[in-house]
Amino acid sequence: MFSELWKRFLRNRMAFAGGVIVLFLFIVSLLAPWLSPHDPLAIDLKRILAPPSMEHWCGTDQLGRDVLSRMIWGAGISLKVGFVATGIAVIIGALLGALAGYYGGWWDAVIMRFVDMMLCFPTFFLILAVIAFLDPSIWNIMIIIGATGWMGITRLVRADFMSLKERDFVMAARVMGAGDARIIFRHILPNAMTSILVAATLGVAGAILTESALSFLGIGVQPPTPSWGNILTAGKDNIDIAWWLSLYPGLAILITVLGYNLLGEGIRDALDPRLRGSR
């Protein structure tokens, strides 16, 4: 059965492309120390804002640092933030969704009201407001992006749980004496993994976008730590003389997020047998 899904996944060209991009970025971030041509933190004041050349394939920034090296190291930062933030969102969302879906009644009402209330806030406003009250360390950013992105997952998991808890295997487990916690985590949750996996993949894409937006505004990853977003800040400050600072990091963000989106959609297409012919 698994090989059947794998074959369907491979046949979907867009999903395959997404997977290739994701894998490529993973490898780049792992091999950063060996791949980057220069030290991303090395300042060279003799070569500020140099356009792309053989020496610096993507030019240098306002302190003479090689942009390509910073981008390569920035890949690891973006992926780290993306994964941890999404991990937090998934843990919160899956937990709340499981409780709401399984127990229903009062739990469901309270949790879904809470979801609705959180959705009233423009997410970006909420993130900015919280970061203003704390300081923009990488951990705070990861936690905040995760803490504001769990709402969609909660809805999905709740829907899954509400339909799955009526199934026979749950009744069987109950009859065998399994307690609620065991049923939730050992029996129902694994069956809800599909939606969670798709949501998580798309969530990583969103988290990377949010992190780069925050870094761009100066309240995300702080320089000198390289992040695609904060290279773009320099791009904005030098918009009339250094186009390469604006072009390349943004392209990297676009391709990365595109890759994760394609991968997520591909997983969804491959694993959902009830999908109609239209996408």
Add this chain to the structure above:
Amino acid sequence: MLTYILKRIGFMIPMLVGITIICFAVMHLAPGSPTDLQTQMNPRASAELKERLRAMYDLDKPLHVQYGLWVKRLLVLDLGKSFATDRRPVADKIMERLPITIILNILSLLLILAVAIPLGVLSAVHQDSWFDRVVSVFVFVGFAMPTFWLALLLMIFFGVDLGWLPISGIRSLNYEYLAPGAAGWDLVKHLILPVGISAFGGLAGLSRYMRANMLEVIRQDYIMTARAKGLSEFQVVYKHALRNALLPVITILGLSIPGLIGGSVIFETIFAIPGMGQLFYMSVMARDYPTIMGILFIGAILTLLGNLIADVAYAVADPRIRTA
């Protein structure tokens, strides 16, 4: 109909309470006391002075009492005074910038509607044609696009290289000296980039949703009936199918309002537009807590209002909802 509206408004009240609770919780995230800002740098501030300062702001009272006092002030829209050097009331600072942000977002919304609906409909009607595929690619890129990057690129291209469009503010420096027609065109030129890019993000989502909706509606039995009756394809698609497919779009529009408001922070900052989003950004950088909380609160209120309008519009458009 009236009962529906009243029910919806009644529903908003617990939401409002929840919003105030969340805002209050966010406010108290900051380590230390808000009055520290005024006393930290002053070596002559004795411990007793700090206590008196805290008592003056009711910070020594238990949390739920502080919450009650804060909500009472919220009800009269007293959002406190800004920590920035001008010390003006927060409500005033927000009110003078709110219209610009609202107008910008409404223009974006209109642009999204004007472009996404035709795109979605045509994609659905000509499913799997080259047009459909191109639009699909466009949609995927649109989902992945960091809009601030697009803004930078277009600023470089249209503003710096070609010089066609201005890249900051909403008026040129010589605005007062321009004739009315030229002044209007000047405004439009300033708004093209921010509104266009702001709409770009929402375009992808809405056109895709429109396409999926149209595809579902076209497969319905009543469409087959319309065709069997002998109606032209144009009438079948654009009069019958479109009307039904358009309904859920209203809800989606309501849901995209918080996204637009949140996005305005980035656009107003990049394009130096004097709106609420730019004020929010400046307040965050300056740690101007009263203004931050005020704008957060107003943002949530705007979202609630937007959803209310969307719900009412949906009820106007679809009579089935009114009786539910």
